[in-house]
Amino acid sequence: MSRMDELLIRGVGVLWCVSDECRVLRDQDILVTGNRIAAVEPAGGVTVGENVEVIPGAGMLAMPGLINTHAHVPMSLFRGLAEDVDIATWFNEYIWPLESNLKADDVYWGMQLGLAEMIEAGVTSVADHYFHMDRAAEAVERAGTRASLGWTVFGDQGAAGVKRTASFAEEYDGAAGGRITTWLAPHAPYTCDDDFLAAVAGEAERLDTGIHIHAAETAEQVLASLEAHGKTPIQVLADTGVLDRPTILAHCCGVTVEDIELMAQRPCGVAHAPKTYLKLAAGSAPVIALRQAGVPVGLATDGPVSNNTLDVLESLRLMAMVAKHESGDPRTLTVGQALTIATRESARVFGLPDDLGHLAVGFLADLILVDLSGPHNQPIHDPAANLVYSARASDVQTVICNGKVLMRNRELLTLDKTEIIARVGEGMERLSERVPESRIQHYRS
Amino acid sequence: MSRMDELLIRGVGVLWCVSDECRVLRDQDILVTGNRIAAVEPAGGVTVGENVEVIPGAGMLAMPGLINTHAHVPMSLFRGLAEDVDIATWFNEYIWPLESNLKADDVYWGMQLGLAEMIEAGVTSVADHYFHMDRAAEAVERAGTRASLGWTVFGDQGAAGVKRTASFAEEYDGAAGGRITTWLAPHAPYTCDDDFLAAVAGEAERLDTGIHIHAAETAEQVLASLEAHGKTPIQVLADTGVLDRPTILAHCCGVTVEDIELMAQRPCGVAHAPKTYLKLAAGSAPVIALRQAGVPVGLATDGPVSNNTLDVLESLRLMAMVAKHESGDPRTLTVGQALTIATRESARVFGLPDDLGHLAVGFLADLILVDLSGPHNQPIHDPAANLVYSARASDVQTVICNGKVLMRNRELLTLDKTEIIARVGEGMERLSERVPESRIQHYRS
Numbered sequence: 059m060s061r062m063d064e065l066l067i068r069g070v071g072v073l074w075c076v077s078d079e080c081r082v083l084r085d086q087d088i089l090v091t092g093n094r095i096a097a098v099e100p101a102g103g104v105t106v107g108e109n110v111e112v113i114p115g116a117g118m119l120a121m122p123g124l125i126n127t128h129a130h131v132p133m134s135l136f137r138g139l140a141e142d143v144d145i146a147t148w149f150n151e152y153i154w155p156l157e158s159n160l161k162a163d164d165v166y167w168g169m170q171l172g173l174a175e176m177i178e179a180g181v182t183s184v185a186d187h188y189f190h191m192d193r194a195a196e197a198v199e200r201a202g203t204r205a206s207l208g209w210t211v212f213g214d215q216g217a218a219g220v221k222r223t224a225s226f227a228e229e230y231d232g233a234a235g236g237r238i239t240t241w242l243a244p245h246a247p248y249t250c251d252d253d254f255l256a257a258v259a260g261e262a263e264r265l266d267t268g269i270h271i272h273a274a275e276t277a278e279q280v281l282a283s284l285e286a287h288g289k290t291p292i293q294v295l296a297d298t299g300v301l302d303r304p305t306i307l308a309h310c311c312g313v314t315v316e317d318i319e320l321m322a323q324r325p326c327g328v329a330h331a332p333k334t335y336l337k338l339a340a341g342s343a344p345v346i347a348l349r350q351a352g353v354p355v356g357l358a359t360d361g362p363v364s365n366n367t368l369d370v371l372e373s374l375r376l377m378a379m380v381a382k383h384e385s386g387d388p389r390t391l392t393v394g395q396a397l398t399i400a401t402r403e404s405a406r407v408f409g410l411p412d413d414l415g416h417l418a419v420g421f422l423a424d425l426i427l428v429d430l431s432g433p434h435n436q437p438i439h440d441p442a443a444n445l446v447y448s449a450r451a452s453d454v455q456t457v458i459c460n461g462k463v464l465m466r467n468r469e470l471l472t473l474d475k476t477e478i479i480a481r482v483g484e485g486m487e488r489l490s491e492r493v494p495e496s497r498i499q500h501y502r503s
Numbered sequence: 504m505s506r507m508d509e510l511l512i513r514g515v516g517v518l519w520c521v522s523d524e525c526r527v528l529r530d531q532d533i534l535v536t537g538n539r540i541a542a543v544e545p546a547g548g549v550t551v552g553e554n555v556e557v558i559p560g561a562g563m564l565a566m567p568g569l570i571n572t573h574a575h576v577p578m579s580l581f582r583g584l585a586e587d588v589d590i591a592t593w594f595n596e597y598i599w600p601l602e603s604n605l606k607a608d609d610v611y612w613g614m615q616l617g618l619a620e621m622i623e624a625g626v627t628s629v630a631d632h633y634f635h636m637d638r639a640a641e642a643v644e645r646a647g648t649r650a651s652l653g654w655t656v657f658g659d660q661g662a663a664g665v666k667r668t669a670s671f672a673e674e675y676d677g678a679a680g681g682r683i684t685t686w687l688a689p690h691a692p693y694t695c696d697d698d699f700l701a702a703v704a705g706e707a708e709r710l711d712t713g714i715h716i717h718a719a720e721t722a723e724q725v726l727a728s729l730e731a732h733g734k735t736p737i738q739v740l741a742d743t744g745v746l747d748r749p750t751i752l753a754h755c756c757g758v759t760v761e762d763i764e765l766m767a768q769r770p771c772g773v774a775h776a777p778k779t780y781l782k783l784a785a786g787s788a789p790v791i792a793l794r795q796a797g798v799p800v801g802l803a804t805d806g807p808v809s810n811n812t813l814d815v816l817e818s819l820r821l822m823a824m825v826a827k828h829e830s831g832d833p834r835t836l837t838v839g840q841a842l843t844i845a846t847r848e849s850a851r852v853f854g855l856p857d858d859l860g861h862l863a864v865g866f867l868a869d870l871i872l873v874d875l876s877g878p879h880n881q882p883i884h885d886p887a888a889n890l891v892y893s894a895r896a897s898d899v900q901t902v903i904c905n906g907k908v909l910m911r912n913r914e915l916l917t918l919d920k921t922e923i924i925a926r927v928g929e930g931m932e933r934l935s936e937r938v939p940e941s942r943i944q945h946y947r948s
Binding site: 134141142179392435436475 | 580582583586587588589616617619624782783787807810814825830835879884897920923
């Protein structure tokens, strides 16, 4: 990793998004001082000191490091174990029995595996929602990435559960030199009762932090909630005080028109993971209606058992295409809107709207260089369209987070892939054993 | 390129699909003699002569070279030029004016660009439907891939058009040492009248060859056809004799239940290009109903202006996910069904069911080695699921077509990417000029 004070990326194209319009500024120099962007100027215009590391940018496109606003990264351990099954079977016969096998060390190595995958795909930030998050934090510390971590708890854990997620948030906020922020992470309204949610909201207020939760994942869940409580899951979250806090609401495929109105008045954002919705036939989230109401939407992958990757560029492409398909109008969700969601709006959902998602002076230096020279991107008539519709994760050449280079010319500098894959492999047989009686929860929508 | 008589791939996993079930045979040797597979045996079981080139297969998965059953490859030249517009605008304001700029040399270089992209993505065969196909054939000859080529003609070209597509098919069938086959290629029922289609069908019978045509692309086209002719496009193709010939029907998002019954009695297959349907909001093709009726479905990309790539692995993934989404049931279109469509069924649509799409003795030696060692594919619980849901085009390491190595460890051996991209770049300004009055056709569904 670079030990120099400054980084200069020379002669690079810079993705520049303002008000849902994105264009590429050609031939720019980007100067990084410490962990922030100090200058973005036409090439040659930046004067630098002696102690500067120069990265050639010719032929590359610089864009903000991608932000994954909702994942369960260590589920990389279970990738490919639960295909072609319905949601209840997916939870009850696969995920929750599998997760009963999890040990803290598995989370440490599974998190590293997923972070390696994300760095290779240009993802520098992740809002992760899982167990043993002290060990996940250790992996983030090592990887050099940014993360907003929440320790998943269920209502049946009672006061101990509230304490679990709150004390983790309290202890780890600002860890890894400030790269780690924390949120409280109750699982979902259908697995947490009202008292539990209200207690979590109270803790979030006490700690002055946010809440990351699954909500209205499918229309079926919303109907079941209406039947059981006379309220939608979003109304439950409003009434228990959860939505008074900054909130990441994962999925929201089932939200109603009234829910969206209610969300528009609260400091919440929606994490959008279209690959999961397609694979699990969970419906589709009303991205356009949410944005029109002023609710920000961030890109997400969800966990690698439903996804089955952590590839945010793939989420970007699917979001735009599914929006067109569902509306029946190919003019829906333009390239500019899609890239704005992928950058500035994801930063807002992630909780760092003034620090992430834009390559301007003063923003944190989380940025990636994408190589568009491959035949699948040529010729380049419209580089913004390339990013949405033809670029692949493997086109990301160089990844910088918090001013440090984490990948250079596709070589990982902070994580040891060979060791990670070997360690993960050792636990495979134990992890893939399913004992349905030992599931950690039971799914009823 | 190898000049040896034999190729031996040692110790590789082999994808093996029978009756919609796919599994991976571990640790196999594959022997290629000339242009065919001579043996597939557990590792160490194959005895070879002296003149054999050995390719190590450890950690790799061998599968049949991917087959693209419908494309307009040279449209790679226009990639990214027509985003976020409706279908009529896409044709009338972009594609057809752009295509009026095309010269024969553009097709030669655009075809090479797309073939380079496809080889890098493991695509060894393409059914291409475009103009100046003599020059496209020259590119295929050079690339070493397999292609089924058809020269696109429109009804307003009259007898000269019929002659154009027929004489190309007659002259080029069996070209490039047998790697090129040909079909007649009228554009679509909505751009070719009944007499024209009947004349093409007559020529196809005389030449004992097939027909490749767009059909029932959207529900709107089908309604317009019913209004104008009292028949669906599929009925028009049946009544004009087109469907008496082996036929590739591209898209079919708008086919009716009666159309499917009619298609089931004819020697036709459907080319399925889901990325185009999503991007252009064209609806979705009834993949499940077609297969249940016995109509084979093959994977396709369509042209790189609607797609915007030629990535068949992406088509595979989108096909499976959209089928789940549309049916509302995640059990729809299993991994085994998806991979069967990608391999054996695409070979059937392509017209070579006994030669392509399966790595068994006697089949043509078109095969690719996929590296599943990257973090985004690890750990490997189910390699077939990896191929559908987590592998990327960039994981294809080695590509063999007709017994010859075209890419080794991601290095192209037959095409010169640098020269191709430079040549394509030279024509960019001229090609991207749009003069709507000089469009080659006018779209009315």
